[in-house]
Amino acid sequence: xxxxxxxxxxxxxxxxxxxxxxxxxxxxxxxxxxxxxxxxxxxxxxxxxxxxxxxxxxxxxxxxxxxxxxxxxxxxxxxxxxxxxxxxxxxxxxxxxxxxxxxxxxxxxxxxxxxxxxxxxxxxxxxxxxxxxxxxxxxxxxxxxxxxxxxxxxxxxxxxxxxxxxxxxxxxxxxxxxxxxxxxxxxxxxxxxxxxxxxxxxxxxxxxxxxxxxxxxxxxxxxxxxxxxxxxxxxxxxxxxxxxxxxxxxxxxxxxxxxxxxxxxxxxxxxxxxxxxxxxxxx
Numbered sequence: 001x002x003x004x005x006x007x008x009x010x011x012x013x014x015x016x017x018x019x020x021x022x023x024x025x026x027x028x029x030x031x032x033x034x035x036x037x038x039x040x041x042x043x044x045x046x047x048x049x050x051x052x053x054x055x056x057x058x059x060x061x062x063x064x065x066x067x068x069x070x071x072x073x074x075x076x077x078x079x080x081x082x083x084x085x086x087x088x089x090x091x092x093x094x095x096x097x098x099x100x101x102x103x104x105x106x107x108x109x110x111x112x113x114x115x116x117x118x119x120x121x122x123x124x125x126x127x128x129x130x131x132x133x134x135x136x137x138x139x140x141x142x143x144x145x146x147x148x149x150x151x152x153x154x155x156x157x158x159x160x161x162x163x164x165x166x167x168x169x170x171x172x173x174x175x176x177x178x179x180x181x182x183x184x185x186x187x188x189x190x191x192x193x194x195x196x197x198x199x200x201x202x203x204x205x206x207x208x209x210x211x212x213x214x215x216x217x218x219x220x221x222x223x224x225x226x227x228x229x230x231x232x233x234x235x236x237x238x239x240x241x242x243x244x245x246x247x248x249x250x251x252x253x254x255x256x257x258x259x260x261x262x263x264x265x266x267x268x269x270x271x272x273x274x275x276x277x278x279x280x281x282x283x
Contacts, residue, residue, distance in 0.1 A: 004052035006088045011046035011058060013039060018048075018055050022075040029198035029232065030073070030281070033175070038062070038073065038281070041167055045096045049076070049089050056080045059089040061097055062282055064163035068266060069102035072281025074113065086113075090120055094262065103264045108234075108257040108280035122260040127237035128277070132201065133251035137227040138220055145221075148182035148189070156189040160208050160274060162267035168278050169206070172196060181221040183214045193218040194278075201230035205276035212241045215275050219245060233276045242275035 011019070016035045023030050038046050038060040045061035057076040063069045071093045076085045097105050108128055109117050150173060154166035172194045173180045179195040191209030195202050204222060209215035223231075233251060235242040236259075243253075257280055277283055 006056070006083075006085050007050045007053075008047045008089075008092050009050065010044065011039065011048045011060070015048050015055065015058075019058050019073070019075070022058060022077060023073070024199075025078050026075055028075075029200050029203065031197060031199055033196075034198075034281075035073075037171055037175070040171065041282075045093070045100075046073075047089065047092050047096075049085050049092075051080050051083065051085055057085045057089050059093045060281060061093050062168065063097060063100050063102055064165055064283075066101040066103060068163040068283070069097035069100065069105045070281070070283045071097070071105060071107045072279075086116055087120070090116065094120070104266045105262040106266060106283060107260055108277075108283070109260050110257060114258055114260070117260050120262065122262045125259040125261050125266060126271070128234050128257040128259055128280075129237055129243065129253050130255040130257070131233045131235060131243065131246040131251035132254035133231060133246070133249065135202070135223040135226045135229050135231050136249055138224050145177060145179075145181050148184070148192075152189045153182055153192050156192070157206065157208055160270045161206075162269045165206070165278065165283075168282055169194075172206075172278070179222055179225050181218055183209070183218055185210070185214075190214050191218050193222050193276075195222045195226060195231070198232070201232045202226045203279055204231055204233045206274075206278045207233070207242070207276035208274055210273060212245070215242065216245055219249070219275075223249065234280060235276050236269075236271045236274055238271040239275055241272075245275070 042062045049057035060073040183191040191214040193207045195204045
């Protein structure tokens, strides 16, 4: 008997309850708000896989111009794994990003997913460590975000990250303004940090800074708004200062990822300036 076909259709808000069940089965931290954000950022690039006509898996994408595209939320129903659905989802996401003219496609791979991505031609870039902890109660923090120029923040981020993440930055700043902090030096942006709630822990990031002292100030500000709550931070492995900062505030490595890419080698990010990404599903 032939194996049932895997087909696709665009992921919609009506599919979020199913997507949440998938991510719960995987033990991931995303919320319904995260799924809605994916649909806002790339409505044509998020897909639901159907196996024998029934919902079976998900994938999301986000494009940062044509320079870089990101793949995330590759999830397959536990009872339907090892049937090629994950690979089919990846191929559909790659096809979509290439149709947008994206020259480099990246993702953060778990140990379980990495062999699938290698077979599709993805190569290793560098490691990412997830640090987990409870935000400490701190003194001397000013928990009132100051007015800032979002365009200047986006320009600062692009110069460090190597691609235009302005849509993501604007969305996070609009969703959680009380947990979006910007540092300035002589009237120029020198860093910023964002935090958003997760199912099990707060996600801290993006966290981008011109120097370690500014990075610490930003980290303290956002920790002050979530004191006593669990939080996670995804730090590039080459960013040793960021790892040391997190450790000083009681965070420890809980998981590791491998940042991988397909196509042109990515424009090197300034790993001295990127202290944390926007999440494994967004880069």
